[in-house]
Amino acid sequence: MNNPLTDPYIVLSKVYSEGAYLKQALASSPIEPLSRPRTSKICYGVLEKDVYLGHIIGANCRKMPKSAVRLILKIALYMLEFMGKHDYMVADCAVELAKKLGKGGEAGFVNAFLRSYKLPPLPQNGDERLSVAASAPLWLAKKVRRSYKGEAEAILSAPSQGVCVRFERNEEKYLKGGFIKTPFDHVYIFKNFVRDGGYDVGEYTFQSVGSVAICSVISPCESLLDACAAPGGKSVLLSKKCKKITSQEIHAHRAELIRAYAKRMGAQNISVTVGDASAFNPEWEGAFDGVLCDVPCSGSGVINENPDIKLFRKEEDIPSLAALQLKILLNCARYVKAGGSLFYSTCSILPEENDSVVYNFMQQNDDFELDVPQCALPSRRTKFGLQFLPHISLGAGFFVTKLTRKK
Numbered sequence: 001m002n003n004p005l006t007d008p009y010i011v012l013s014k015v016y017s018e019g020a021y022l023k024q025a026l027a028s029s030p031i032e033p034l035s036r037p038r039t040s041k042i043c044y045g046v047l048e049k050d051v052y053l054g055h056i057i058g059a060n061c062r063k064m065p066k067s068a069v070r071l072i073l074k075i076a077l078y079m080l081e082f083m084g085k086h087d088y089m090v091a092d093c094a095v096e097l098a099k100k101l102g103k104g105g106e107a108g109f110v111n112a113f114l115r116s117y118k119l120p121p122l123p124q125n126g127d128e129r130l131s132v133a134a135s136a137p138l139w140l141a142k143k144v145r146r147s148y149k150g151e152a153e154a155i156l157s158a159p160s161q162g163v164c165v166r167f168e169r170n171e172e173k174y175l176k177g178g179f180i181k182t183p184f185d186h187v188y189i190f191k192n193f194v195r196d197g198g199y200d201v202g203e204y205t206f207q208s209v210g211s212v213a214i215c216s217v218i219s220p221c222e223s224l225l226d227a228c229a230a231p232g233g234k235s236v237l238l239s240k241k242c243k244k245i246t247s248q249e250i251h252a253h254r255a256e257l258i259r260a261y262a263k264r265m266g267a268q269n270i271s272v273t274v275g276d277a278s279a280f281n282p283e284w285e286g287a288f289d290g291v292l293c294d295v296p297c298s299g300s301g302v303i304n305e306n307p308d309i310k311l312f313r314k315e316e317d318i319p320s321l322a323a324l325q326l327k328i329l330l331n332c333a334r335y336v337k338a339g340g341s342l343f344y345s346t347c348s349i350l351p352e353e354n355d356s357v358v359y360n361f362m363q364q365n366d367d368f369e370l371d372v373p374q375c376a377l378p379s380r381r382t383k384f385g386l387q388f389l390p391h392i393s394l395g396a397g398f399f400v401t402k403l404t405r406k407k
Contacts (some may be wrong), residue, residue, distance in 0.1 A: 005090075005097045007031045008042040010073050015047065015308055016071060022047060022308045046078045047307035052135040053077050057397075059120035060113060062383045065219075069106045072097055076114055087320075090117055130156070139315035140300060147351055151391070155349060158390030160304040163193040166212060166237070167204045168265065174204070183376035184212050184392060185362065189394060202265045207233040210302070210388060210396035214294060214345045215401055217373035221289035221341075227277040227332050228294050229252035232261035232270075239267040242290070247272045278327045284335040289342065291332045297346040297353050301397020305392060318352050325357045333365055339407045342368060345400040349389060351382075356397035358384035361403075368403040375400070 007029070014025040022043060026121065031039050031137055046053065053074040058064060065073065076094040079085040091114040108385045123129045131141035132393045134156035145152040162294070167186040180189040183278025198204055204346065211233050220226070220241040229247035235258060239245050247262075249255040255274045262270045275281060277293065298321060299309045329344055337340050344361075345355050362384075372385055377393055379386040 002032050003093050005093050007039040007076050011043050027079045046074050049135045055132045062118040154391040160188045161395040162191045164189045164209045165204050168205045170203050184208050187212050209394050210398040214400050217375050223288050224290040226292050233260035234266045236265045239269050242295045245270045248275050248278050278331050286337050288335050290341045291335050292343045293332050294327050294345045295328050297348040301347045302347045322352050326360050329361050336405045340405050342403040347398045349397040355382050355384045371402045371404045373402045
């Protein structure tokens with residue numbers, strides 16, 4: 001029998017030690033096919049609970065073990081505390097893995113720890129308590145608690161609702177198991193959804209409910225620029241509303257993803273171009289009825305889907321991201337026709353990336369009026385837009401608003 005800790009260790013060591021994104025690490029690792037679902041569950045779970053697992057280890061050790069042993073313990077603790085695995089089996093497998101990795105000198109410590117650890121109480125300090133309880137980085141816990149007060153833990157702890165699927169046709173074939181109907185036509189969230197040949201022929205695609213919601217507030221128009229378009233889901237969905245879509249992406253290889261996406265889904269009115277959304281293109285000045293800026297952001301609203309964000313995103317990233325977001329918005333505003341619409345969106349729950357960016361834009365640009373849209377997905381109205389939060393918005397945390405250019 002394959003040691004159930006081995007494959008998760010191989011994958012997660014790429015994330016923790018090499019800085020790989022989890023999806024890339026899972027795709028590039030030689031995982032036993034039959035154990036892939038279990039391995040994926042463990043890897044996502046360990047990253048989701050990283051802070052909490054570290055809290056357990058720190059409270060039960062005089063000195064924090066080195067990275068390899070610490071990772072073995074995190075995997076084992078996740079299996080024990082969140083998967084209900086038998087303690088002796090997990091401890092034996094953890095010891096075996098330590099020896100296999102050349103850490104035989106630590107095998108006794110691993111064995112003793114897993115057979116004797118106690119769950120510690122949460123910290124008393126409010127921010128630290130939230131950080132451990134929600135297993136979120138301390139800096140993020142502080143920001144969310146400051147902005148959302150008593151809702152902070154619910155926001156940071158909100159689980160993923162499942163896999164969101166948007167159907168083009170034949171959806172009745174797939175609506176047989178458990179699913180959640182979203183407020184949007186032909187869009188469902190499944191606890192378990194197995195990709196089949198229908199995906200390859202464009203019967204359906206995987207698209208987050210947040211992405212669909214952003215598209216839902218965009219008005220039909222003749223010409224629309226999707227300024228930060230990869231991987232292409234919004235461009236493809238908006239191609240049904242708008243006569244012509246121009247999809248811009250800064251990286252050539254990601255521009256190819258948009259082309260492949262459009263081809264698979266049969267969208268023929270999308271033109272893909274490689275370019276920087278923050279750099280002015282004089283050919284586009286005043287050329288579009290609508291411009292969508294779904295800008296690079298912290299991803300703080302989608303950590304339940306991408307838990308590696310908790311490791312890689314740092315507090316010091318936020319000011320530079322906000323500066324880039326404003327730069328993109330100011331630049332792309334020049335492409336909007338008189339009477340046209342400029343849409344701004346992020347997958348962030350942090351006001352610095354949302355309301356603050358829109359406020360700073362309006363301070364520097366009096367050609368636009370705020371025109372906050374309505375959306376069928378539950379949200380909170382902020383001063384400058386709609387804030388969607390994971391605990392009320394089917395797991396999605398994002399922001400969107402609309403600005404109309406004065407005629």
